[in-house]
Structures are given as structure tokens and as C-alpha cells.
Amino acid sequence: MADISKSLNNYELETKAYKYISEAYMKKMDSSKAFYFAKKALDINKNRNNLKGYLLDINQLGRAYHHFQLYEKAIETYNKGIVEYNKNGGGNKLTVLSTIYSNLSAAYDKIGQTDNSIEAILKGVEIAEKTNAPTQKSYSLYLLGYKYMGIENYKKAEEYFLKSLEFSDSVSLQTYVNMNHHGLGINYSRWGIYDKALHHNKIALDFFRKQNDKLYEFDVLNNIAVVYQKINRYDSVVKYGELALKIAKEINHKLAISGANLTLSNAYLNLKQYNKAEMVLLEIAKDTITPNIIDNNSKSAIFSNLSEVYEGKSNYKKSLEYHKKFKKINDSINKQNLDSKFSDIETKYQTEKKEKQLAEQKIATQEQELLTQKANTRSWILGLGILLLSVSAFFIWRRYKAEAKAKQIISNQKDEIEQQKNMVETLQKELHHRMKNNLSFIDLFINLAKGRFEDKAYQNKLNDLQNRMRSMFEVHKQLFKKDDVTSVQAKNYIDTLVENVKQAYEKDSVTITNTTNENETLLANTSFPVGLIVNEFVTNSYKYAFEDQKEGTIHIALTSQDNVYKLTLKDNGKGLPKDFDINELDSFGLETIKLLTKEYGGTFTIDGSNGVAMNITLPKTAA
Incomplete structure (x- = not known):
């Protein structure tokens, strides 16, 4: 042509x-x-x-x-x-x-x-x-949607994406219609509305496949995989992640290949497919020396995942090696973010201080000018009525200025409080992050110790210690990942703790049910005793409850009402001895549960006549 x-x-x-x-x-x-x-x-x-x-x-x-x-x-x-x-x-x-x-x-x-x-x-x-111009109007509204999404105003982003979608559809701009479906899919994913995220992404996927637009097809597939990852549907993550990786390789897009591999590695880790996770992570790790392909945040995720892979494969030496790499780069990122945040706060403070000084100078100048004007007016106009009017006007003006100044002071104080709140939240996240890293090191050292001693009793004691420590580790891990550092998702938290105990004892004949509501949250400081209590109960059930049974069941439920949490723990094992006395305990696990309940101001009842059943209440207290 x-x-x-x-x-x-x-x-x-x-x-x-x-x-x-x-x-x-x-x-x-x-x-x-x-x-x-x-x-x-x-x-x-x-x-x-x-x-x-x-x-x-x-x-x-x-x-x-x-x-x-x-x-x-x-x-x-x-x-x-x-x-x-x-x-x-x-x-x-x-x-x-x-x-x-x-x-x-x-x-x-x-x-x-x-x-x-x-x-x-x-x-x-x-x-x-x-x-x-229809095309430009659609595109501008679409970009405004992305702009609001970038500053985490998801409601406004939704509004502009939907406006652009509606307008694009009315003028038959199908490419923009589906670009907006794609934008809405990302927005809802970040917003936590996952059903809508999947709905809009899948509409966009169908269109871009028909258009043979490989780059958009890759992006939508990877977005769908990420949504499934957020709702713990790891088989679906693998399905869409592998499709995304295939497209990325077809178009030979290095950044896309790395992104798809990282998404897949997370899914393989959660499915405990350590060999597959190791293979894709090592493939990405080859590119960590090239900054335009792998940035520091991605490097941090790669090293963290490799540490988990080698821990899962019981290669604790390599796990520790990659954990150190992860910690080094993550500390560097966090320091950079904190330095930037403190610098922004200092700059804003100095700017506001200067603006306040200029405003005060301006007010002083205006007051002086007004006084001069008043004196001149009094010299020229001798009428008593006009003088009184001027004085009244002056006092009204002063009152108005005083109220305006008071409002400005209140506004500045609110801004300072908001800054302090943001700084505290940042520091809290940093604290949880450091605690998580330190507990992770302890976990690795326990694993190293387990590898050096073959004595079964010694191994069991280390397993008990490790599970207690992991119950605390899991709180810091979940809080670090969330924007809200004051609470954790109760069901997910308890499921993770239970999984740790199941792996330690490997009794397939024991079934555990957790009927805690998906939306139940647990305040951060209450999550520590709840985690330790659940860990002790499940550990005791595994060790003692089912000695004479082929199969066993453990049931867990956490509910909240008014100002208390209610924790119900049951097993259908052999129960407690007839002469059991709660005041004369010879069980470290039960003693721990009793002491934790008392320490946190809760109540504790136990029934051992038909298996063991515990009902525990703990007050809700702000973290």
C-alpha cells in the first residue's frame, strides 16, 4: 500500500x-x-x-x-x-x-x-x-476512571468508567466499550468486589480474543488469575495464569512473562506444588539483574516466594539464604517509602507554616490599612452616625476575621491529626512487617533444629513450639498485607493455623470443620489469644483425643455479639477422665488456654463427657 x-x-x-x-x-x-x-x-x-x-x-x-x-x-x-x-x-x-x-x-x-x-x-x-468528538470523549472519561483508581478512589473510578462505557456503547465504539470493561475489572478487583471484577474481565477477554489483540488478552487473563488468587481459588489461578504465560511467550514480552510467572508461583505455592513454583521462580530470577524487567517490589516477592518454596522442600539452608535476600531488599524498599513519606510530611508542614505566616502578615497589613482608612474617614466625615456605622462595620469585620481564623486553625489541626494518623498507620505496618520477618527467622531456626535431631519426643516438642509461634506469625503476616492494621479476617486466620497443625501431625483420619463466617473480623490484639487457644486445642486433640479411634472430628466456630467474641471448640474423641479437676491441671495446653482466657478478661467452660467441648468468651477491645 x-x-x-x-x-x-x-x-x-x-x-x-x-x-x-x-x-x-x-x-x-x-x-x-x-x-x-x-x-x-x-x-x-x-x-x-x-x-x-x-x-x-x-x-x-x-x-x-x-x-x-x-x-x-x-x-x-x-x-x-x-x-x-x-x-x-x-x-x-x-x-x-x-x-x-x-x-x-x-x-x-x-x-x-x-x-x-x-x-x-x-x-x-x-x-x-x-x-x-466521540472517540476522544470516550477516551478522556476512561482515563479519568484510571486516574481515580490510581489514587484509590474506587467509587469515582467506577463512575467514570461506567460513563465512558455508556457513552461508547451509545456511539458504537466497541473497542472503548471493552476497554472500560477491562478498567472496571481492575477497579473492582482492587476494591474487593470480586464477582463484578470477574464479570467485566471475562466480557473484555472475549472481545480482545476476537480482535486478536494479544497484549490486552494477556493483561485480562493475568487480571482474572489475580482475582482468583485473592479469593483462594488456586486451581483457577493456574488455569488463567498458564494461558497468560502462553500469550506472553507468543508475543515475546519479557515483562509480561515475568508477571505471569510470578502469579503462577503464588498459586503453585498455595497448592504446595513446590517443584513447579521453584521452576518458574528461578526462571524469573534470571532477570533480576535487569531493572527495566524486574523492579525491586517484584524482586522482593520472588525472593520471599523462593524462601517459602525451599522451606516447603525442607531445604532450610537455601530457604534462609533467600529469606535474607528478601529481607535486605524489603527493608530497603520500606526505608525508601518511609523516608519519602516523612519528607512529604515535612515539606507539607513547612509549606503550611509559611502560608500561615504570610496569611497572618496579610491580615496585619489589612488591619493597619483599615485603621488608617478609618482615621482618614473620621477626619473627613464628622457626622456621629457615620462614625458609629464605621465602628460597627469594623467590629463585624473583626468578628468575621476571628471566626475565619478559628476555622482555619481547626482545619489545620484536622490536617495535622490526619497526618499523624497516617504516620502511625505506616509505623504500625512497619512494626508488623519487622515482627513477621523476625518470627519467620525463628521458624527457620526451629526447622534447622528439627533437621538435626531424630528423637521423636524432641521433634514433637519443637512442632508444638513452632505452631505456637506460627499463630503469632500469621497475625503479623495478615496485618502487614492489609490497609487496615487493626483487624484480621477470622476464618482465613483460623484455617491457616489449623493447616499448620495438620501438617505437623499428618493424620488423614482427622477431619476439621471451621464454620466461622467469611465476613467475621477479629481485632488485632484479640487475635493473639484466639490463635494460641485454637492452636493448643487442636494440637491436644491430635495428640490425645483419638488414640483409640480410627476417625475423628474437630469443630471450630468463632462468632461475635455486642462486645464479646464467642469461641466454640469441640472434638468427638475419648473425652476427659472422670476425676478431671479444672483447678488441678496437668496439661500444658489446657493450662495455657485457661491462663490466656483469664489474662484477657474472658470466661472459660469445659465439658469432657462426650469428647471435649470448650466455650470461651473474650471481650472486644480496640487494638
């Missing part, structure tokens, strides 16, 4: 052909040819002083740079187009300019320049409203 256009001396058709060829090479992930043909089109329109064509070619070249993650080059290219438009008084080229501003916003967003990104998108929206 390009050659035919050239022979016909039709430069407009020729430049269009070059843009299409550039787009095709973008899909094939051939960066050099994508840039080459975009630049050929650009040179033709520049030499012919065709501003509209030039701006379209600038947009294509910028998109190509963005596609291959050269965001600085993309920004430079887009700004070059804006300068050219302003220099030549673009006139009716506003639609193209709006597209350039929108794409410029996306590029700024990628390098963390939020203020520039917002400024560019607002300019793009302003131009789109003037021109009423």
Missing part, C-alpha cells in the same frame, strides 16, 4: 500506510520497525507543512514509545506536538490535540508525575468537551 501510494504521489495515503505498518509492528512487539515507520510518516508531513498529519504522526510515534515502555521519550514526543500546534495556531486540529494530551497524561502517570498527569488529562477533557 505504501509503495503504491508513493508511485501515485499520494503522500496522505502513504503516511497513513506507514502509520498502519507501525501499528502492526507494535502488535508484533518489534520496536525498531514500529519506530522506523512512524518516523517515516512524521518526516513526510513535516516537510509538507501538513500540521494535522504531523500531529497524528506525533501521536503515533508517542504511542509506540509508550507501548515499549520508553515513557520519557513518549512525553518528549507529545510535548513537541503541543509546541508545534501552539506555534502554528492549530485552529480546527483540536481533536488530535485532545488525543495527544490524553496520551501525555498516561505517560506522565507511568513515571509517577501525578500533578503533570492530572493537568494533561484535564486539558484533554476540556478540549474533548469543546469538540464533542
Whole structure:
């Protein structure tokens, strides 16, 4: 097509052909040819002083740079187009300019320049409203959705994605309809509304498959895998993760391959398929020396997962080696984040302090001016009525200023409280993170000790110690992963503790049921005694309850009502001796449960006539 256009001396058709060829090479992930043909089109329109064509070619070249993650080059290219438009008084080229501003916003967003990104998108929206161009209006609304999602305002993001989807559908822009389904899928996933996340992602997946858009297809598949990971459906994670990896390899996209492998490694770990997890993690680890492929956050996840893999395979030496790597890089990330946060707070504080000083100076100046004006007025106007009016006006003004100042002080105090609250939450997360790491080290040392001694009694004691320690470890692990550091998901927490005990004793004949509601939460400080009590009860049941039985059942339920938690623990084992006396205990586990209940101000009852049944209440207290 390009050659035919050239022979016909039709430069407009020729430049269009070059843009299409550039787009095709973008899909094939051939960066050099994508840039080459975009630049050929650009040179033709520049030499012919065709501003509209030039701006379209600038947009294509910028998109190509963005596609291959050269965001600085993309920004430079887009700004070059804006300068050219302003220099030549673009006139009716506003639609193209709006597209350039929108794409410029996306590029700024990628390098963390939020203020520039917002400024560019607002300019793009302003131009789109003037021109009423359907494609640009859809794209601008879509970008606003992403912008709000980026600052975690998921309700606003939903509003703009749905607006863009509705408008795009009304003007039959099917690509934008499905781009918005894709955006809504990510937004709902981050928001925690997983059924809607899957619904919108699967609509988008069907469309992009039909369009043979491999990059979007990969992204949607990986997003679906991540949603299934969040709801603990690991078989589905593997299914969609492997499909995503296949696409990533087809288009030879290094970053996509690493992302898909990392998603798969998490699923394999949770399914305890350690060999598969090790294989994909070691494949990604080859790229950890290349910063543009693997960033520090991904490196941290890789080393953490490899540590878990080798712990699962009982290779504690390697597990400790990767745990040290994880800790080193994670401490570096956390320090950088904290330094940045404290720097932002200090800058904001100094700015507000300076603004307050300037405001006070301005008020003082205004007061002086008013006093001078009043004196002059009094000199010229001797009427008593006007003097009284001036005095009244002055006092009204002073009162208004005093109220305004008081409101400003209250507003500043609220801002300072919010800053302090955010700082405390950050420090709490850092504390939980460090506690989790320290407990993880202890866990590794216990495993190393278990590997050196074959005595069964010694192994059992270490298992008991390890499970008690893991009940505390799990609290810090869950709190570190959450934005809310004051509570944990009760059912998931108890399931994890139970799984640790099951692995330690390996009795397949024992069945454990946990009927705790999925939405039940447990305050952070109450989660420690609950975890230790559950661990002690389940451990005792495994060790003593079913000695004379082929099969056994353990039941656990945690409920909350008013200001108390109620924990019910039962087994159908041999029960307690007839002469059992709660005040004369010879069981470390039962003594621990009794002491923990008393220490936290709870109540404790036990019945050993038909198996063992415990009913424990603990007060709800703020963490």
C-alpha cells in the first residue's frame, strides 16, 4: 500500500500506510520497525507543512514509545506536538490535540508525575468537551476512571468508567466499550468486589480474543488469575495464569512473562506444588539483574516466594539464604517509602507554616490599612452616625476575621491529626512487617533444629513450639498485607493455623470443620489469644483425643455479639477422665488456654463427657 501510494504521489495515503505498518509492528512487539515507520510518516508531513498529519504522526510515534515502555521519550514526543500546534495556531486540529494530551497524561502517570498527569488529562477533557468528538470523549472519561483508581478512589473510578462505557456503547465504539470493561475489572478487583471484577474481565477477554489483540488478552487473563488468587481459588489461578504465560511467550514480552510467572508461583505455592513454583521462580530470577524487567517490589516477592518454596522442600539452608535476600531488599524498599513519606510530611508542614505566616502578615497589613482608612474617614466625615456605622462595620469585620481564623486553625489541626494518623498507620505496618520477618527467622531456626535431631519426643516438642509461634506469625503476616492494621479476617486466620497443625501431625483420619463466617473480623490484639487457644486445642486433640479411634472430628466456630467474641471448640474423641479437676491441671495446653482466657478478661467452660467441648468468651477491645 505504501509503495503504491508513493508511485501515485499520494503522500496522505502513504503516511497513513506507514502509520498502519507501525501499528502492526507494535502488535508484533518489534520496536525498531514500529519506530522506523512512524518516523517515516512524521518526516513526510513535516516537510509538507501538513500540521494535522504531523500531529497524528506525533501521536503515533508517542504511542509506540509508550507501548515499549520508553515513557520519557513518549512525553518528549507529545510535548513537541503541543509546541508545534501552539506555534502554528492549530485552529480546527483540536481533536488530535485532545488525543495527544490524553496520551501525555498516561505517560506522565507511568513515571509517577501525578500533578503533570492530572493537568494533561484535564486539558484533554476540556478540549474533548469543546469538540464533542466521540472517540476522544470516550477516551478522556476512561482515563479519568484510571486516574481515580490510581489514587484509590474506587467509587469515582467506577463512575467514570461506567460513563465512558455508556457513552461508547451509545456511539458504537466497541473497542472503548471493552476497554472500560477491562478498567472496571481492575477497579473492582482492587476494591474487593470480586464477582463484578470477574464479570467485566471475562466480557473484555472475549472481545480482545476476537480482535486478536494479544497484549490486552494477556493483561485480562493475568487480571482474572489475580482475582482468583485473592479469593483462594488456586486451581483457577493456574488455569488463567498458564494461558497468560502462553500469550506472553507468543508475543515475546519479557515483562509480561515475568508477571505471569510470578502469579503462577503464588498459586503453585498455595497448592504446595513446590517443584513447579521453584521452576518458574528461578526462571524469573534470571532477570533480576535487569531493572527495566524486574523492579525491586517484584524482586522482593520472588525472593520471599523462593524462601517459602525451599522451606516447603525442607531445604532450610537455601530457604534462609533467600529469606535474607528478601529481607535486605524489603527493608530497603520500606526505608525508601518511609523516608519519602516523612519528607512529604515535612515539606507539607513547612509549606503550611509559611502560608500561615504570610496569611497572618496579610491580615496585619489589612488591619493597619483599615485603621488608617478609618482615621482618614473620621477626619473627613464628622457626622456621629457615620462614625458609629464605621465602628460597627469594623467590629463585624473583626468578628468575621476571628471566626475565619478559628476555622482555619481547626482545619489545620484536622490536617495535622490526619497526618499523624497516617504516620502511625505506616509505623504500625512497619512494626508488623519487622515482627513477621523476625518470627519467620525463628521458624527457620526451629526447622534447622528439627533437621538435626531424630528423637521423636524432641521433634514433637519443637512442632508444638513452632505452631505456637506460627499463630503469632500469621497475625503479623495478615496485618502487614492489609490497609487496615487493626483487624484480621477470622476464618482465613483460623484455617491457616489449623493447616499448620495438620501438617505437623499428618493424620488423614482427622477431619476439621471451621464454620466461622467469611465476613467475621477479629481485632488485632484479640487475635493473639484466639490463635494460641485454637492452636493448643487442636494440637491436644491430635495428640490425645483419638488414640483409640480410627476417625475423628474437630469443630471450630468463632462468632461475635455486642462486645464479646464467642469461641466454640469441640472434638468427638475419648473425652476427659472422670476425676478431671479444672483447678488441678496437668496439661500444658489446657493450662495455657485457661491462663490466656483469664489474662484477657474472658470466661472459660469445659465439658469432657462426650469428647471435649470448650466455650470461651473474650471481650472486644480496640487494638
